[in-house]
Amino acid sequence: MNNPPHIAIIMDGNGRWAQARGKARAVGHQKGADNIRTILKHCRHIGIKHITLYAFSTENWDRPKLEVQFLMKLLEKYLKLELDVYIQNDIRFATIGDLSVFSDTIQQLIQTTKDQTAHCSGMTQTLALNYGAKDEMIRAIKQIKDRQNITEKEFEKLLDTKQLPPVDMLVRTGGECRVSNFLLWQIAYAEIYFCGTLWPEFSPSELDIMIEKFTQTKRRYGGL
Ligand code: IPE
Ligand code: IPE
Ligand code: MG
Secondary structure, three states: OOOOOEEEEEOOOHHHHHHOOOOOHHHHHHHHHHHHHHHHHHHHHOOOOEEEEEEEEOOHHHOOHHHHHHHHHHHHHHHHHHHHHHHHOOEEEEEEOOHHHOOHHHHHHHHHHHHHOOOOOOEEEEEEEEEOHHHHHHHHHHHOOOHHHOOHHHHHOOOOOOOOOOOOEEEEOOOOOOOOOOOOOOOOOOEEEEOOOOHHHOOHHHHHHHHHHHHOOOOOOOOO
8 A cells, every 4th residue: 555645643742752851841842843844844755645733622722821822822933934844845734623712813824824835735734723523523513504414425524624635544642542632533444553752752764664554554444
């Protein structure tokens, strides 16, 4: 089998990475944000078409106010800095999640990044921001016009991921074996890889090993 067209990653372990080094959790978040670029460029290089990254969940608002504030500032900085990287690498930027809660500044930056990378066709990078699969499904259900006759295909068109193919490979770094409300519908037949490496240290070579396993896996989809 070929490389997975769509890889989704739960980038977990930033805080623990920093704490293990006697540093503030914020340092781990910064390092984690920096690692996105490394992994992104690698995925683009090896011909992955879609990468979807869990950056901030609907539950992450429950963290201490200072951490949430730092993450919002980091998102702002990230969007400003990465625009050139996206354009240079022919990467289109997209998001999933309910953006309406973000500040005007962040919402505008997101829109600018989407507009300025709309022509890029090498790979699509989707950032999950204020994303929760349950929230996504409830928002979709509210849009259903004919509930009695709705098909799976029609329901998928109401999800935030309507422009994306199904997830082929789901990776979670940081050692926890759970999906934490990420893409519950879309991972129905994804191959799932959990690893102990904390996100700031997750490397292209580790991803390559997972992809190699993926290419050797027979996906049966319930058949034989
Ligand atoms: C993931 O790292 C990043 C976000 C959820 C924003 P964590 O912040 O969850 O790091 P750990 O899991 O506490 O180490
Ligand atoms: C999942 O990580 C969310 C992101 C990586 C953005 P969490 O750290 O929030 O998940 P839990 O709380 O360990 O399940
Ligand atoms: Mg975590």
